[in-house]
Every structure is written in structure tokens, then in C-alpha cells.
Amino acid sequence: MTNHVPPEKIHDLLDGLATAAQREEIEVHVASCGACRDELARMTDVVMAIRDLPSVGQAPEGIWDSIEARISGTQPAVTEDAKVLALPVKEPVRRRFHFTVPQLAAAALLVSLLSSASVWMALSGTGTSGASADASGGGQTASVWVASLETDVGYAQAVSDLEMIVEQGRNRLAPETVAALDQAMQNIDAALAEVRRALEADPSSGILGRMLANHQMSRLRLLRQAASAVQAVS
Amino acid sequence: MNGMFFGALMALGMIQQTDTLIPVEGATLLDLQAMSGSVVVEVWDRPEVSVRAEHSRRTSVRIDRRGSRIALEAEARRGPANHVDYQLTVPASMNLKIEGMLVSITVNGALGTVEAETLQGDVAVYGGRGNIKAASMSGSVLVEGAEGSIDVESVAGSIRIVNSSGDIVGETIGGPITLDGVRAASVDLGSVGGDIWYDGTFAPGGTYFFGTHGGVVTLVVPDGAGAQFEVSTVMGSIFDNLGGDMRESERGERARFESGDGGAIVEVETFGGRVHILRQGTEGDVPPRGDGMAFVPGMGVSPDLTDLLDGVAHAVSAGLSVAFRDHHKAEDTGRDDRPAGGN
Numbered sequence: 001m002t003n004h005v006p007p008e009k010i011h012d013l014l015d016g017l018a019t020a021a022q023r024e025e026i027e028v029h030v031a032s033c034g035a036c037r038d039e040l041a042r043m044t045d046v047v048m049a050i051r052d053l054p055s056v057g058q059a060p061e062g063i064w065d066s067i068e069a070r071i072s073g074t075q076p077a078v079t080e081d082a083k084v085l086a087l088p089v090k091e092p093v094r095r096r097f098h099f100t101v102p103q104l105a106a107a108a109l110l111v112s113l114l115s116s117a118s119v120w121m122a123l124s125g126t127g128t129s130g131a132s133a134d135a136s137g138g139g140q141t142a143s144v145w146v147a148s149l150e151t152d153v154g155y156a157q158a159v160s161d162l163e164m165i166v167e168q169g170r171n172r173l174a175p176e177t178v179a180a181l182d183q184a185m186q187n188i189d190a191a192l193a194e195v196r197r198a199l200e201a202d203p204s205s206g207i208l209g210r211m212l213a214n215h216q217m218s219r220l221r222l223l224r225q226a227a228s229a230v231q232a233v234s
Numbered sequence: 235m236n237g238m239f240f241g242a243l244m245a246l247g248m249i250q251q252t253d254t255l256i257p258v259e260g261a262t263l264l265d266l267q268a269m270s271g272s273v274v275v276e277v278w279d280r281p282e283v284s285v286r287a288e289h290s291r292r293t294s295v296r297i298d299r300r301g302s303r304i305a306l307e308a309e310a311r312r313g314p315a316n317h318v319d320y321q322l323t324v325p326a327s328m329n330l331k332i333e334g335m336l337v338s339i340t341v342n343g344a345l346g347t348v349e350a351e352t353l354q355g356d357v358a359v360y361g362g363r364g365n366i367k368a369a370s371m372s373g374s375v376l377v378e379g380a381e382g383s384i385d386v387e388s389v390a391g392s393i394r395i396v397n398s399s400g401d402i403v404g405e406t407i408g409g410p411i412t413l414d415g416v417r418a419a420s421v422d423l424g425s426v427g428g429d430i431w432y433d434g435t436f437a438p439g440g441t442y443f444f445g446t447h448g449g450v451v452t453l454v455v456p457d458g459a460g461a462q463f464e465v466s467t468v469m470g471s472i473f474d475n476l477g478g479d480m481r482e483s484e485r486g487e488r489a490r491f492e493s494g495d496g497g498a499i500v501e502v503e504t505f506g507g508r509v510h511i512l513r514q515g516t517e518g519d520v521p522p523r524g525d526g527m528a529f530v531p532g533m534g535v536s537p538d539l540t541d542l543l544d545g546v547a548h549a550v551s552a553g554l555s556v557a558f559r560d561h562h563k564a565e566d567t568g569r570d571d572r573p574a575g576g577n
Binding site: 008 | 301302303335336353354371405408445447468488505
């Protein structure tokens with residue numbers, strides 16, 4: 001299993017509907033995939049919590065308490081009920097530079113992207129705060145990033161494969177969808193061209209390297225969405 | 235579907251209705267796959283799922299129950315199932331997964347996890363608590379009155395999140411993103427060509443990122459909000475009035491400043507788009523929403539960008555870095571870390 005475990009398979013597993021082979025496949029995958037392991041744990045918690053609830057009624061207040069606490073900067077009051085009812089809230093996956101690599105891995109890009117992203121993250125020395133990466137001496141990181149992704153054979157091959165899937169199946173999509181895709185792709189390509197031009201003028205700019213990477217990721221994500229849409233109507 | 239039209243088709247026997255009740259019996263997820271039409275979900279306090287659907291005579295709605303999941307999918311005797319308009323009523327706490335091709339989706343008041351995604355059509359989620367994911371490729375996405383983890387995405391359409399709270403992630407390629415009346419613990423918004431408008435709180439310890447290539451970013455900062463702002467733009471300009479008067483930075487600016495106790499981290503990045511950081515209640519020279527720099531494919535984000543890029547190239551060749559003003563230089567000129575008056 002190279003992609004992540006689909007939610008319905010997790011449901012099947014939790015419902016006891018998965019076959020022995022499916023169970024083994026999922027177990028093998030989650031052993032090496034943190035995202036799926038987290039998702040499985042989250043769903044297990046959800047199912048266990050919901051099973052203890054009445055079948056009808058309001059959602060547990062515990063869901064909101066932790067978020068409310070973070071907004072207000074206070075710690076949530078933990079009551080006995082809250083301990084029982086607090087369901088985990090899945091953090092939305094940020095799309096900027098510390099990429100949605102797990103999501104993007106739906107294509108056969110994971111290794112390629114991880115290596116490239118790892119180089120960037122290691123050299124930027126920030127981990128999460130992209131905007132501060134080029135405050136001083138960030139030029140090398142930009143160059144490394146540009147070199148690593150722009151010339152990455154795996155990335156180029158994956159993009160090419162996805163483009164081929166979309167091109168071959170675009171006539172199966174609604175014209176409005178195709179028009180939206182084409183317009184979006186043109187926008188991204190135009191933005192990429194502008195950033196590349198700017199990088200030629202200022203190759204030491206960290207922010208430009210980061211923008212290039214983000215646009216590349218947006219392009220990849222769009223291609224993946226388009227390819228999924230094509231496959232869905234096939 | 236238009237009532238008179240529907241009535242006429244009913245009279246002709248061309249439209250049929252599915253109308254059934256499904257006992258929940260421990261089910262926690264409603265999973266709907268739709269090809270074309272519309273989906274409207276309401277909630278109630280009964281342990282049942284009501285499925286009402288209008289469709290052609292050759293189409294039927296298949297209900298498949300597997301453990302904790304109730305799956306709905308239209309099927310046809312011959313060929314693919316076509317247009318179906320669903321009206322569903324579910325227990326408020328039920329999780330929803332709705333996927334469509336040419337489908338508009340509306341969810342009202344769900345308190346479980348909501349995943350609503352369509353290729354073509356608008357998505358609207360009203361109310362709700364927990365995990366909310368809403369996406370449309372060519373339509374708009376609206377989330378209103380929601381509380382929780384909110385993840386929205388549109389390729390070509392607009393994104394609007396109104397009177398909502400929680401952790402928010404949003405991305406478009408070409409459409410604008412508008413957040414109004416938001417209380418967010420974290421925000422991550424990105425667009426290629428669209429404008430971003432944020433009118434909401436900046437929570438202590440919260441992290442906020444707003445990035446667009448060619449659009450305008452406007453942040454409305456409440457009185458007393460504590461935040462450290464780091465704003466970077468390659469070719470755009472930065473306007474702010476946190477210190478009182480409206481100030482404009484030079485193009486290609488990088489600025490850092492602070493308001494209040496600086497408890498939140500706010501990052502803004504644009505390539506060519508302007509950045510406006512405005513005190514709440516600012517009147518007058520406030521950029522209207524959605525009037526961002528037109529993004530013309532192949533022509534850059536603005537007609538004068540070519541000149542600006544040439545200027546950058548010239549400056550770099552002269553040994554200067556004008557793409558960004560160095561942070562220390564900004565401090566020397568007094569632009570950095572200035573207190574925000576009135577906050």
C-alpha cells in the first residue's frame with residue numbers, strides 16, 4: 001500500500017468488517033506511516049467515545065473546549081465529563097511551506113519531496129516559520145531549494161505523469177471544470193514564471209525560493225486534484 | 235428544482251421521489267457519493283436518517299449499511315446515474331462525508347465531522363462544531379457560524395468564512411478569500427491570484443499566515459490585539475496605520491512591527507500584491523474587498539512589474555539588494571518594532 005489508508009478502510013477495520021488480509025495490510029502501513037497511525041488512533045477514539053454516547057443528541061461540548069481555550073489563551077477546565085466526552089479535533093493541515101507532504105504523497109512523489117523538503121528545512125534552520133528563514137544568510141537555502149526541486153527528476157516525472165492523466169481524461173470532465181482547471185494552471189504558471197525571473201535577478205532571496213516552492217506545490221496539488229477528478233469520472 | 239417544473243415532470247411520471255427513514259442504530263457516518271444535482275443536509279434530534287431525493291425514473295438511491303457507516307449512492311438501470319436532488323435530515327452528531335461531481339452541497343447545523351467536496355458547484359456549511367472540510371474545484375465555498383477545525387479549498391471560486399472560530403486553513407488559486415468576524419487560534423490562508431481579507435482576532439500564542447502572489451492582503455486588527463507582524467513583499471507595497479497615521483512602505487519592503495503585547499505571530503507574504511494592515515474602524519482609504527490587482531496570466535500581476543523586475547536586476551547587478559530591505563536596515567530607519575499607537 002503506497003497511498004494512505006482510505007477512511008472507509010479505517011471504518012471497516014474499526015467495525016470489524018475488514019478481512020484478515022486487509023487488517024494485515026493496514027497494520028503494516030500504519031507501522032511506518034505516522035499520518036495514518038494518527039488517523040487510526042483518532043478514529044478509534046471517536047468511535048469509542050461515540051459508542052458511549054446516546055445515539056441522538058448534541059455533540060459533546062468537549063470538542064469546542066480545547067479550541068476555545070487556545071483562542072482565549074486559557075487552559076480548559078477539565079471535568080469528569082470532559083474527560084469522557086472530549087473528542088480529538090484534527091488540526092487542519094497547513095499548506096504553506098512545511099508542506100502537506102503526506103497529502104501530496106498520494107502521487108508517487110513522497111520520497112522525492114521528502115528529500116527536497118528535508119534539505120530545505122535542514123538548511124533553513126526554522127522548521128516551521130518560513131518567513132524568517134531569509135532574514136540573514138538565507139540565500140543559500142533558496143538556491144538549494146531551487147536546485148533540488150527544479151531539477152528533481154522524480155518531481156518532474158511525477159508532474160509529467162499527472163499532466164498526461166489529465167490531458168488524456170480532460171474531455172470527460174465538464175467544460176466548466178476544464179476551464180477552471182486551465183485558468184488555474186495558467187495563473188500558477190504565470191506566477192511561477194514571475195518568481196523564476198525574480199530569482200534570476202536575486203538568486204539569494206529566501207522568500208523567492210519559498211514562493212517558488214509553494215507555487216510548485218500548488219501546481220502539483222492542482223494536478224493531483226485534476227487527475228483524481230479524471231479518474232473519478234472514468 | 236423549480237416547483238412547477240418538478241410538478242409537471244411528476245405529472246408526466248418522469249420524476250420519482252425516494253422518501254425513506256433509516257434507523258441510526260449506532261451508525262456514526264453518513265457517506266454520500268453524488269454525480270450531479272444538489273445535496274441539502276439538515277439535522278434533527280431523532281435517531282433516524284431521513285432520505286428524500288428527487289430523480290429520474292431510471293435512477294434509484296442505493297442505501298448500503300456497513301457497520302458504523304450508512305452509504306448513499308444513486309444508481310441507474312442503464313448508464314450512469316444522473317441528476318439527483320437530495321434532502322437529508324440526520325442526527326446532529328452524525329459525521330458527514332459528501333462527495334460530488336457536479337453537485338452543490340449545503341449543510342446546516344451538523345455537529346459531527348463534515349467533509350463536503352465537489353468538483354463543480356458551491357459548498358456551504360452553516361454552523362457545526364468539530365472538523366469541517368469544504369472544497370470545490372470551480373465553485374465557491376462558504377462556512378458560516380462554525381466552530382472547530384476548518385479546512386476550505388477552492389480552485390477557481392471564492393472562499394468566505396464568516397462568524398466562525400477555531401483553526402482555519404484555506405487555499406484558492408484564483409478566487410478571493412474573505413474571513414469576517416473570525417476568532418481563530420491559527421490561520422493559514424494562501425492564494426495565487428486572489429485577494430485575502432481577514433477581519434478577526436489575533437489570539438495570544440496564535441499563528442497566522444497570509445500568502446498571495448498577486449492579490450491584496452488586508453488585515454483588520456482589533457484594538458488591543460497583541461501581535462508581531464512580519465510582512466514581506468517582493469514587488470508590492472505595505473500600508474499600515476497601527477501607529478496612528480497611515481504609512482506606506484517602499485515597494486519590495488520587508489517590515490516587522492508589533493502591536494500590543496505581541497502575543498500572536500502574524501506573517502504576510504506577497505509577490506506583487508499590496509498589504510494593508512489596518513486598525514479596526516479605519517475609514518476612508520480602506521481597500522474594498524475583492525478589488526485586488528488583476529492577475530493576468532502571462533502578463534504578470536501588474537503592468538509595471540516588468541519595470542520593477544528590471545529595476546531589481548539592475549540593483550542586483552550593482553551589488554545592491556533591493557528586493558528586500560534588510561531587517562537591521564529597517565531597524566536603523568526606525569521602521570521596525572514601532573509601537574502601535576492606540577492598541
